[in-house]
Amino acid sequence: MTCWKRLGDAVTGTPASRATLRPLRLEVNGRTHTLATPRQTTLLQLLRNDLQLNGPKYGCGYGQCGACTVHVDGCAARACVIPAHGVAGRRITTLEGLxxxxxxxxxxxxxxxxxxxxxxxxxxxxxxxxxxxxxxxxxxxxxxxxxxxxxxxxxxxxxxxxxxxxxxxxxxxxxxxxxx
Structure with a gap:
């Protein structure tokens, strides 16, 4: 099974109101984090802004340059285009996790x-x-x-x-x- 098939709905998010904070629980670099974040927050925004991880970089914002690449359940994925809520419960690894x-x-x-x-x-x-x-x-x-x-x-x-x-x-x- 390819990584994209395993990631499934993580790459297709549904925008919601910015004022609506949703609880989110995910594992990043072996640590579990519970946060409240807007539904449209990207994984890259969450990693850099909320968790202060600087490995993934903002490059293009379209998933084309690769600067934001992380692992989601072991698959390379572009964090700038993945809604953070789309990877709830998944194992995220950043450069810091290596x-x-x-x-x-x-x-x-x-x-x-x-x-x-x-x-x-x-x-x-x-x-x-x-x-x-x-x-x-x-x-x-x-x-x-x-x-x-x-x-x-x-x-x-x-x-x-x-x-x-x-x-x-x-x-x-x-x-x-x-x-x-």
Whole structure:
């Protein structure tokens, strides 16, 4: 089953009055949060404004650039177009949920080691998209990596280094699973 099918109605919200606050409970980076928020609040707004998480970035507001990418139940998803109430009860992971310095997820560490980003604005989307890819496919080809990341924009043009970082992360994840 594809991620979009698993996300289902999360990507189609129904606007409501801004004055109407609705209770919302969701798990973000392993912690449960209960909030009252307008029904049309996007997941990105909730993550950045209410939970003060700065990993997901506002880029285009249309789900086209990838800067806002998070994982929803393990699937890469664009937080700027998903109503927060559409993911109630789902497991959300942001860049912060992939570990902190000294205990980075292998994808984050590979991006740092490969110096894969210049300005870093696209980094959130690239890392989150790559982590979701490697979870599904631990042996992606160069072409598969490029295809998977094609919807994430890097204005600096560091795509070659980014692809190398994903290949390095894949190698490290495989080594971790099969030591020796």
């Amino acid at each position: 570990g902190a310095r000294g205990d980075f997820h292998p994808v984050k560490q590979a991006f740092e080691d490969a110096q894969a980003a210049q300005c870093g604005y696209c980094l959130n989307g690239m890392v989150m998209q790559a982590a979701a890819l490697l979870e599904r496919d631990p042996h992606p080809s160069n072409a598969r990596i490029r295809a998977e990341l094609s919807g994430n924009l890097c204005r600096c043009g560091t795509h070659i280094e980014i692809v190398r970082a994903v290949e390095l992360a894949a190698e490290r994840l495989r080594d971790r699973k099969n030591p020796g």
